Structures are given as structure tokens and as C-alpha cells.
Amino acid sequence: MTFPRLMWLVIPLTAMGAAGPPEGGTTDTLAVVSDYDSGDYFWVRDGQKQPMHGMREAWVFNRAMTWLEERDGVEGAVICYSTQSPLPLTGKRQVSRWFTGKANELSDLDDETTRFVKKDAKAEFDHALLPALQFHIEQHPTAEFEVTEATHPWRFVVAVKGRSGPPLYASPWQEKPGKLTVELLKLFRAKGYQRHFAQLTFAVFVHAKEQANVAFRLRLNGQAMVIPCLPIVRRAERAKKDGVAIYAVFVDAQGRRPPKGEVEVSGAVAGQRFELVGDGKGIWKGIATGLGVGEHKVQLSGVWQGKGMKPLTSTLDIHITDGRFIGYDEKLKLLTEGGKPIGPFAGSYRGAPMFKGIGTPAESLVQGQEQWAAVQGTVHEGQHFNHGGPLYGFNWWESLTEKELDSDYAYLARCGWSVVHLCQGWWLWERLDAGGRIAPHGAEQLAAVTAAARRHGLHLHLALSHYPLGKQSAPYAQYLEAGYERGDYGKPDSKFYAMFKDYLSHFTTLFRDDTGISGFTAAGEGDPDCGPAFVNAVHDFVASRDPNHLFLCEPHHGMRQDPNYYRKTWKPLLGGMRTYFVDRQPIEAVAAQFRLAALGHVFMAEGIFWGYSGGPTQTDRYRERVRETFYTGLALRNPIMMTWEERVVENERQVLGEVRRLVDWSRPFQRPRLAIRVGAESLPDAGGKALLRYETALSRLPLDYACIWGDESAPPDTLHTIDARQPFEEPAFASDGGKLPDALKGDIPLRLPAAFAATYCWSQDRTQLLAFIRSTTPATRQGAATTTEAGHYTYADTTLAFDRDTQVDAWEAECVKPGAIQLHVYRIEGDQMVRIGESDTVEMRQPGPNRFRLARPIAAKKGDLIGFYIRDGDTHVAAEPGGRMLFIEGRLAEPRTPLRAWAAEAKTARVAAFNATEAARPKPPIAAPAPAAGILLQNFPSANLAFRLYDLAHKRVVAEGVFEKGATLSVPQGARHLFLLVHRND
Incomplete structure (x- = not known):
């Protein structure tokens, strides 16, 4: 197994004792790799990877950084810079911290020098590392590195945090002590970065099979600089009324603010020049007026009085927004923009394009x-x-250039996206909280993200933190030094809360007027772990300083109880759910979950992470599942729908984006007159099958319905109620021998061809219809199996769970290669997998379905799993990607085994077990009316209406026209996923 060779960016430099690549590598390439699955950053050299030391430790945020804010006279802005220069990065005076492997040693020899002793005999190439240092790169444009002692070859490396590929800088290998200077600012600009703040990782490598010793010094040299405040975002209304206050400091080469009268600072923007006035303490303020909606770049200039020196310049980005914030209409259960209802937002987490x-x-x-x-x-x-x-x-979002962000967001907009989800403060992700202060690099990058979003009509959904500090990501040392403990999340009077609110204060100062942000959560999916006390405190504090943005929460990891349970203790109204645990089930399970969400104010916060929790991994199957989920959610008007780290199939929202623009969302939609009572036992996410079965049956009529929780009263206009807590009854109309009132036939807007189903919503005046129409013929079973399972293994298929108590006396397996197979039935009891029954070993004699009878029936209970044992490695049973298959090598002698002994893979087998008598029993009355020749539109009013029928696979309109009362539309040959929009032809 080989790793493709990366280009090595070689920077010429003058140094002592330069050497060629050490023995053991022909090219000695070096690259940075961020491995999402393994949860670490790695150095990669000639195809071999080594974790970066210290990336999971408690980093020290730049101790020389200072923040000037409202208490310092900086109103509506934040200034950040380092108060000393040169900036020492080694020795006892270092402003951060180095790390190395546990077997190695690091020590500070004096104020400036650090010693790295490599002792790990397993690592021929090893390193010491200073992770993710944030600093103003214009204030400190060069790095000065010196090795004073070296027993073995060494090299100095600099990398941009979050960037894969060659490092920003890698010196040649050196055999002797030496000194070098690296022009960091020039390299940074050459990579396309225009930010003022950098976030760089520094490393010192050694090459030795035995113990090696390197003593080194590293510092960032400074220069005099005019340093503006962090990017400014203002609503046009505020900017017109008050102007835009611009703040800056002037610092000398030592990071000091000169006394009053020694410097002058001026600015220019949008054709106007203005002077900044000093406050006598080195803080300068000016007012820019007349700035319209859009992006503006202020040119700042600072000069020493009477010294005849060249002016020092810098820039400041100002973003003037139109004030059209995203809100929420509680009655319509839809988002609004500028107070006007808009359709469902659709997007994904986009942390690592x-x-x-x-x-x-x-x-x-x-x-x-x-x-x-x-x-x-x-x-x-x-x-x-x-x-x-x-x-x-x-490349992680914090490492993208403005050009890359613009390209990515333009692409997402073309794909129909409306929202991008970002989190931070987890694992090795970007951190906006620098230990109780805003992290300036993150603030600048976030401003670039929201600017790109606004340019392309997108919105950012942002988590202000994530899981509790220390669960997966160590907090900055500044929190630990203040006495932080995990239990502080439940202590609103703790020092941790005070520090975290200081961070939120900075954040809201910078972004409260940003219309590129749709809303916040306190901790994203970490909300339940952080707890209601934390979520509510963050909600209250942010709302007190930022009344413009939505504040949401994510209480549902799995929806296994009343969807509105969180409203009893959590203040945010909108609550997020996930579809992960139904992603391996039929799409009707997702539809059922969206209907449960409509019981309250619940949105889809995450779902369909490639292969996660048994979700699809094959690209076309993954694409179809993403498509089915979003258009099901659109038809059921879920307000926000987001997947997780979706790539490759981003254009599955293209039609959705067009439909959103065509619909008048202010027009109320009707509540279905059919209701289904549900309880915890009915929920697909909790393993219940009842609601899924009703969804499947009713979508084939197709007849819309709404859920009622437990014994709550049905709405007054309800015509019929089904109780999904009781045994399932196939729904059919009274005229067909069922219990559904025939009056409900008048509520059906569509008749469908055979083998099609629909999920839809209809406006109260019946002039608008959104319908997701799908084939019910399984695409994956129209040809040969896409994968198989073979011996010598025992399997338990968690996707093939019994939906009711059953006396199993027959079973079927689809054979790919003939051979012996044995049916097993398993039950999970606590942490044990228990085999509760098995068949005799039988022979699959030919490819295709092979049916067998059991000599002794097996009493399977609801939730039991179908399993099997295959003895021969050359015997194969058909299977498909997706689902979750547990397996263990060999045949288990004992009926009871620990669950932890079983491995898992994302497959489901084509095996079935059932009661032969029940399977042969005549079916209940056919619920659906006779199939239509096409898609028949019916029960519409006498009004001027227009229709559009989209083929979702091809992302195009296949039929459109106008009609009154009714029409018949042809279904394109081979079409599997269609979306129908009916609206007024105004």
C-alpha cells in the first residue's frame, strides 16, 4: 500500500550545515493530513503517518494577546494585538506551550531556549510541536529560529492549522547548529490569505534511531504597525443613524502604544477621508458615514510625527447589512426573512470541504x-x-482563503442550498472561544464566511460552543488555570460561566448585526451533555445583547419520546432532531419522523452522514437517500433540514431551491382531517414499527395525516383517528371494507400510477400543493445483489428486526453461490446477544431465492433479530450496502455472547423469516383506488392554477402547464423520484 507523493514546497534560505534528506527516504516529502475518522492531525512522510504531538492537549492561547473592548472605550468593536515584541515562543518566557510524545522530554533551559530530547525508540523521525498559535501576522511578520545544540539532523516546519498538504514552510535538514529567518507574512500572502491574524503550528523534527538532543530558540520579530479593530458588521439603519465607528491602535516594534502626540492616524473608505482621534491612551477612533449595503474596505494609515518615515498602512473590512434577519413564525412553523415567511432551509454541515x-x-x-x-x-x-x-x-473551514470560500459558497448556491452549518470548539476544530475572549483568527474567518454567505444568498447556522470542555477537546489552559471543572456547566455562578460570557460579549459585539447568520445554538449536538442550565444561560445572555438572531437548541439525538419534552426545561423554542437512527430504514420512517416533528417546533439538525449508523455508503444510494429525505421534508414543511458533512451530492437541493422561490409561504396550509395517535412505542427512532407501517400504507393512497401525542384531544376538524399504539390495521376506506370515512377521499389531491407513493401538503384554499412522488419498487433489487455475506461467519442483522411477535416456521435466503446455511434468531438482552432459536443446516442449491420450512417453530418476539450462520467461505448470500450487520467469526458454541465481541458493518442481508400461514393469508382490502394512467390531479378549485412536475434525478421540469379543477400528467419512463408543485398562475 503506497501513498501518492506530495509536492514539497522548498523555500530557499541561508543556514549553516544544510544536509540532504536523511537515509530512509528517497524524497523525504512531508505533508499535513487531518484524518476525520481517526480523530487526529498527522504528519505524513513517504506514506507513513505520525500523529502531531499535543493536538489533544490543553493548548496555551497566546499570553501576549490583549483585547480592547467597551470597558476600554472601544464601543461596538474589539481590538486585538500582542503587547510584546519580539514574541518569545520558547524558553521560560514563551507565550504558548510546546508538546512532544510521552517517551520524549521537553525542558526550558533559560528564558529563550527549549530543549527537545527524543527518546522514543519506535520513532525514527520525531518532533516537538507548538500547536495553533494565533497572532497578528502583520505585527509579527517574520520568525527567527536558532538551534544552539544538535546531536542529530533537524528541520524546522510551519503549517497552517486545518490545511492539508505540504506545510507552509519546511527547512532543509540541518546537521549542525544554525540560525534561519522565515518570512511568514510573505509565505502567508503567497498562499492567498489576506487576514491580519494567522493560526500557525510550529514543529522541530529530528532524525535519529537513538536518543537525540536539540536545543532551540524561536521568536516572532515585530514591527511598528497600525492595527485596526476586528471586522465590523452593521445594519444599514444603524450605520445611517450613527455612522460607523472605526477603532485602531498604533504600536511600535516592541508592541507598545506610543504616548499622545507622537503619531497620527487617518482613514479612507468609499471616497471619503477622515481623521482618527486619539484618546490619550493610544486608542484611535474615527467615524465613517454614508456607507451603503455591501462590503467596504477601509484604508488606514499611521505616521510618526516629525520623523519623516513612510506611513504604516493596514485595512479594515466593514460589512453593511440590509437588516433582513431570519425569524420564525410560530403559527405557520416556518422561518421568516425580514418578517416574511419563507420555505424550508436546506443545507449541511460544511466544516471540511x-x-x-x-x-x-x-x-x-x-x-x-x-x-x-x-x-x-x-x-x-x-x-x-x-x-x-x-x-x-x-481542508477545514478555518484554513480556507476568501477566494476558496467564495468558490465553495457560489457552488452551494447553484446547488440550491440555503443554509450552511458550522460548529467549533470540538476535538481539533476551530475555536472561537480563546479562554473567555474572542479568538481573533476565528472572528476574522467567521466574518469572511458570513460575507461569502451573504453574497450568495446563504445563511450560517452556528454553534457557539460544543460538548463540555474536556470531553473530547481539552480546554485552553487559561480555563484550567481559572479552576475549570466539568461540573461547572451546572453552576451558573462559577468562574467558567463568567469567562464564557466574556467570550459571548465579544461575539455579540461583532456579529449581532450580521444577516449572514440565521441563528445560534449554545453547543449544537452537545446541548444535552452541556445541560439546560448552560443552554438557558447562553440563550438569555445572547438574547440580552443580540435581539436579531434566532436561538435554537438540539435536544434530540434520537427521537424516542414526546418531541416536545424539552420545552419543559429548555428556553429555546426550536429544537433539533437527527435522522441517523432511521437512515437505514425505509424513507417512510423519515417521513414519520418529520410528522412527529410537526407536533411541535422541531427541525432536522443532522442526518445522513455518509455511512454513519448504518446509513448508505455507495454513492448513488447515498444520493437517493439525501434526495428522498430533503423532498420528504419539503413536502412536510420542516423549517430547517441539514445533513452532516455532505459532499459529492450537494446538487440534490437544486429543485428544492427553485420550489422555495415559487411558493407563497404566507398562505396557510391545511391540517389533515385524519389523525394518528402515537406514543413512545410507535416511534421509528425507538424501534417502533406501527407509525412506519401507517405511513407506508397511507402514502400509497395517498392520504395526508397528522400525529397526536398520547391521549391529547384531537383538533375539532378531525374526521377520523387511528391509534398507532394498538395493533396495526391496514387502512382502507369504508366503501372498500375499511374504517376510513369516504369523506376523506375528497381530501386527496392525487391519484397515482401503480407502484407509486406520495407525501404532500395542500394549502387551505387548495391552490398550492407540494408533493414528493416516488416509486415504491426497490431500485436495489431490480438486478443482482450489490454485495454478499459468506462464511465462516455468524451474522445478526439489526435491520431485519421482527415488527411483531411471530411463530417463525419458514424462512428464505437469496443465494448468490450455493452452499450450506443455518437460520438463527437473536435477542439483545442488556450487553448480551442471545440466540433464542435456530433451524437445521440446509443447502441453498441454486442462485436466487431459496425457501425452507423449520422442523421446530421459533417463538420470535418483536425486536428480535434475524441472523444466520454460513460454514463455507465459498457460500454467499445476497446483501446490500446500508443497514447494520453484526458478525463474528465461526459458529458460536454458546447461545449467549457479549455484544462487544461482535463487529459491525454497513450491510443488510436478503434473508427473511416468517410464519408461513400468515404469509399466505389473504391481504386486507386494497386501500388504494384503482391505479391512474398517469398522475391525476383532482379536487382542486375552479381557479387559474399552474403545475410543474420535476424529475429529481435529472433536476429538470418534465411537464408544466395551467389547469382548473383537475388534470392528468404523464410519468416519464423510468422516473423514480418526482416533485409536483401546484400554485396560483398569477
């Missing part, structure tokens, strides 16, 4: 399935090691 050609001049985003097909390899380790294909990988 995919790139091709990493480290080459052709490096660019991978956009769409065709580009993905051109770069993907055949075998992968994690998500970032590409074996067998051209180089590709991932």
Missing part, C-alpha cells in the same frame, strides 16, 4: 460527483489517505 490536487498549483475544490469520480481512489484509510487515485483531501 474536499479538495483535489492538494499541494499543487491546480489545487481546487471537488465540486460534484463527476469531479469526485475523477479523484477518488479505490481503497482508503480514513477519509484523507488516498491510495490508488490522484491526490485529494480535506
Whole structure:
């Protein structure tokens, strides 16, 4: 297994004792890889990876950084800079902290020098590392590195945090002590970064099989600089009324603010020049007026009085927004923009976009399935090691240039996205909270993100933190030094809360007027772990300073109880759910979950992470599942729908974006007159099948319905109620021998061809219809199985769970290669897997379905799992990607085994077990009316209406026209997923 060679960016420099690559590597390439699956950052050299030391430790945020804010006279802005220069990064006076492996040693020899002793005999190449240092790179543009002692070859490396590929800088190997200077600012600008703040990781490598010793010094040299405040975002209304206050400081080469009268500072923006007035303490303020909606760049200039020196310049970004914030209409259960209802938002988490050609001049985003097909390899380790294909990988959002952000967001807008989800403060992700202060690098990058979002009509959904500090990501040392403990999340009077609110104060100062942000959560999916006390405190504090943005929460990891349970203790109204645990079930399970969400104010916060929790991994299957989920949610008007880290199939929202623009969302939609009572036992997420079965049956009529929780009263206009807590009854109309009132037939807007189903919503005046129409013929079973299971293994298929108590006396397996097989039935009891029954060993004699009778019936209970044992490695039973298959090598002698002994894979087998008599029993009355020749529109009013029928696979309109009362539409041959929009032809 080999790793494609990365280009090595070689920077010429003058140094003593330069050496060629050490023995053991022909090219000695070096690259940075961020491996999402393994949860670490790695150095990669000649195909071998080594974790970066210290990336999971408690980092020390730049101790020389200072923040000037409202208490310092800086109103509506924040200024950040370092108060000393040069900036010492080694020795006892260092402003951060170095790390190395547990077997190695680090010590500070004096105020400036650190010693690295490599002792790990397992690592021939090893390193010491200073992770993710944030500093003003214009204030400190160069790095000065010196090795005073060296027993073995060494090299100095600098990398941009979150960036894959070659490091920003890598020195040649040196054999002797030496000194070098690195022009960090020039390298940073050459990579396309225009930010004032950098976030760089520094490393010192040694090459030795035995113990090695390197003593080194590192500092960032400073220069005099005019330093503006962090980016400013203002509503046009505020900017017009008060102007925009611009703040800056002037610092000398030692990081000091000169006394009053020694410098002058001026600015220019949008054709106007203005003077900044000093406050006598080195803080300068000016007012810019007449700035219209859009992006403006202020040119700042600072000069020493009477010294005849060249002016020092810098820039400041000002963003003037139109004030059209995203809100929420509680009655319509839809988002609003500027007070006007808008359709469902659709997007995904976008923390690590995919790139091709990493480290080459052709490096660019991978956009769409065709580009993905051109770069993907055949075998992968994690998500970032590409074996067998051209180089590709991932760059985290904090490392993207403005040009890359603009390209990515323009692409997402073309794909129909309306929202981008970002989190921070988890694992190795970007951190906006610098230990109770805003992290300036993150603030600048976030301002660039929201600016790109506004330019392309997108909105950012942002988590202000994540899981409790220390659960997965160590907090900054500043929190630990203040006495932080995990239990502080439940103590609103703790020092932790006070520090966290200082961070929130900075954040809201900077972003409260940003219309590129749709809303916040306190901790995203970490909300339940952080707890209601924390979530509510963050909600209250943010709302007190920022009345413009929505504040949401994410209480549902799995929806296994009353969807509105969180409203009893959590203050945010909108609550997020996930579809992960139904992603391996039929799409009707997702539809049922969206209907449960409509009981309250619940949105889809996450779902369909490639392969997660048994979700699909094969690209076309993944694409179909994403499509089915979003258009089901659109038809049921879920207000926000987001997947997790979705790539390759981003354009599955293209039609959705067009439909959103065509619908008049202010027009109320009717509540169905059919209601279904549900309880915890009915929920697909909790393993219940009843609601799923009703959803499946009713979508084939198709007849809309609404859920009622437990014994709550049905709405007054309800015509019929089904209780899903009781045994399932196939729904059918009274005229067909069922219990549904025939009056409900008048509530059906569509008749469908055979083998089609629909999920829809209809406006109260019946002039608007949104309908997701789908084929019910399983695409994956129209040909040969896409994968198989074979011996010598025992299997338990968690996807094939019995939906009721059953006396199993027959079973069927689809054979791919003939041979012996044995049916098993398993039950999970606590942490044990228990085999409660098995068949005799039988022979699958020919490819295709093979049916068998059991000599002794097995009493299976609801929730039991179908399993099987295959003895021969050359015997194969058909299977498909998706689902969750547990397996263990060999045949288990004992009926009871620990669950932890079983491995899992994302498959489900084509095996069934059932009661033969029940299977042969005549079916209940056919619920659906006779199939239509096409899609028949019916029960519409006598009004001038228009229709559009989209083929979702091809992303195009296949039929459109006008009608009154009714019409018949042809279904394109081979179409599996259609979306129908009916609206007024005004």
C-alpha cells in the first residue's frame, strides 16, 4: 500500500550545515493530513503517518494577546494585538506551550531556549510541536529560529492549522547548529490569505534511531504597525443613524502604544477621508458615514510625527447589512426573512470541504460527483489517505482563503442550498472561544464566511460552543488555570460561566448585526451533555445583547419520546432532531419522523452522514437517500433540514431551491382531517414499527395525516383517528371494507400510477400543493445483489428486526453461490446477544431465492433479530450496502455472547423469516383506488392554477402547464423520484 507523493514546497534560505534528506527516504516529502475518522492531525512522510504531538492537549492561547473592548472605550468593536515584541515562543518566557510524545522530554533551559530530547525508540523521525498559535501576522511578520545544540539532523516546519498538504514552510535538514529567518507574512500572502491574524503550528523534527538532543530558540520579530479593530458588521439603519465607528491602535516594534502626540492616524473608505482621534491612551477612533449595503474596505494609515518615515498602512473590512434577519413564525412553523415567511432551509454541515490536487498549483475544490469520480481512489484509510487515485483531501473551514470560500459558497448556491452549518470548539476544530475572549483568527474567518454567505444568498447556522470542555477537546489552559471543572456547566455562578460570557460579549459585539447568520445554538449536538442550565444561560445572555438572531437548541439525538419534552426545561423554542437512527430504514420512517416533528417546533439538525449508523455508503444510494429525505421534508414543511458533512451530492437541493422561490409561504396550509395517535412505542427512532407501517400504507393512497401525542384531544376538524399504539390495521376506506370515512377521499389531491407513493401538503384554499412522488419498487433489487455475506461467519442483522411477535416456521435466503446455511434468531438482552432459536443446516442449491420450512417453530418476539450462520467461505448470500450487520467469526458454541465481541458493518442481508400461514393469508382490502394512467390531479378549485412536475434525478421540469379543477400528467419512463408543485398562475 503506497501513498501518492506530495509536492514539497522548498523555500530557499541561508543556514549553516544544510544536509540532504536523511537515509530512509528517497524524497523525504512531508505533508499535513487531518484524518476525520481517526480523530487526529498527522504528519505524513513517504506514506507513513505520525500523529502531531499535543493536538489533544490543553493548548496555551497566546499570553501576549490583549483585547480592547467597551470597558476600554472601544464601543461596538474589539481590538486585538500582542503587547510584546519580539514574541518569545520558547524558553521560560514563551507565550504558548510546546508538546512532544510521552517517551520524549521537553525542558526550558533559560528564558529563550527549549530543549527537545527524543527518546522514543519506535520513532525514527520525531518532533516537538507548538500547536495553533494565533497572532497578528502583520505585527509579527517574520520568525527567527536558532538551534544552539544538535546531536542529530533537524528541520524546522510551519503549517497552517486545518490545511492539508505540504506545510507552509519546511527547512532543509540541518546537521549542525544554525540560525534561519522565515518570512511568514510573505509565505502567508503567497498562499492567498489576506487576514491580519494567522493560526500557525510550529514543529522541530529530528532524525535519529537513538536518543537525540536539540536545543532551540524561536521568536516572532515585530514591527511598528497600525492595527485596526476586528471586522465590523452593521445594519444599514444603524450605520445611517450613527455612522460607523472605526477603532485602531498604533504600536511600535516592541508592541507598545506610543504616548499622545507622537503619531497620527487617518482613514479612507468609499471616497471619503477622515481623521482618527486619539484618546490619550493610544486608542484611535474615527467615524465613517454614508456607507451603503455591501462590503467596504477601509484604508488606514499611521505616521510618526516629525520623523519623516513612510506611513504604516493596514485595512479594515466593514460589512453593511440590509437588516433582513431570519425569524420564525410560530403559527405557520416556518422561518421568516425580514418578517416574511419563507420555505424550508436546506443545507449541511460544511466544516471540511474536499479538495483535489492538494499541494499543487491546480489545487481546487471537488465540486460534484463527476469531479469526485475523477479523484477518488479505490481503497482508503480514513477519509484523507488516498491510495490508488490522484491526490485529494480535506481542508477545514478555518484554513480556507476568501477566494476558496467564495468558490465553495457560489457552488452551494447553484446547488440550491440555503443554509450552511458550522460548529467549533470540538476535538481539533476551530475555536472561537480563546479562554473567555474572542479568538481573533476565528472572528476574522467567521466574518469572511458570513460575507461569502451573504453574497450568495446563504445563511450560517452556528454553534457557539460544543460538548463540555474536556470531553473530547481539552480546554485552553487559561480555563484550567481559572479552576475549570466539568461540573461547572451546572453552576451558573462559577468562574467558567463568567469567562464564557466574556467570550459571548465579544461575539455579540461583532456579529449581532450580521444577516449572514440565521441563528445560534449554545453547543449544537452537545446541548444535552452541556445541560439546560448552560443552554438557558447562553440563550438569555445572547438574547440580552443580540435581539436579531434566532436561538435554537438540539435536544434530540434520537427521537424516542414526546418531541416536545424539552420545552419543559429548555428556553429555546426550536429544537433539533437527527435522522441517523432511521437512515437505514425505509424513507417512510423519515417521513414519520418529520410528522412527529410537526407536533411541535422541531427541525432536522443532522442526518445522513455518509455511512454513519448504518446509513448508505455507495454513492448513488447515498444520493437517493439525501434526495428522498430533503423532498420528504419539503413536502412536510420542516423549517430547517441539514445533513452532516455532505459532499459529492450537494446538487440534490437544486429543485428544492427553485420550489422555495415559487411558493407563497404566507398562505396557510391545511391540517389533515385524519389523525394518528402515537406514543413512545410507535416511534421509528425507538424501534417502533406501527407509525412506519401507517405511513407506508397511507402514502400509497395517498392520504395526508397528522400525529397526536398520547391521549391529547384531537383538533375539532378531525374526521377520523387511528391509534398507532394498538395493533396495526391496514387502512382502507369504508366503501372498500375499511374504517376510513369516504369523506376523506375528497381530501386527496392525487391519484397515482401503480407502484407509486406520495407525501404532500395542500394549502387551505387548495391552490398550492407540494408533493414528493416516488416509486415504491426497490431500485436495489431490480438486478443482482450489490454485495454478499459468506462464511465462516455468524451474522445478526439489526435491520431485519421482527415488527411483531411471530411463530417463525419458514424462512428464505437469496443465494448468490450455493452452499450450506443455518437460520438463527437473536435477542439483545442488556450487553448480551442471545440466540433464542435456530433451524437445521440446509443447502441453498441454486442462485436466487431459496425457501425452507423449520422442523421446530421459533417463538420470535418483536425486536428480535434475524441472523444466520454460513460454514463455507465459498457460500454467499445476497446483501446490500446500508443497514447494520453484526458478525463474528465461526459458529458460536454458546447461545449467549457479549455484544462487544461482535463487529459491525454497513450491510443488510436478503434473508427473511416468517410464519408461513400468515404469509399466505389473504391481504386486507386494497386501500388504494384503482391505479391512474398517469398522475391525476383532482379536487382542486375552479381557479387559474399552474403545475410543474420535476424529475429529481435529472433536476429538470418534465411537464408544466395551467389547469382548473383537475388534470392528468404523464410519468416519464423510468422516473423514480418526482416533485409536483401546484400554485396560483398569477
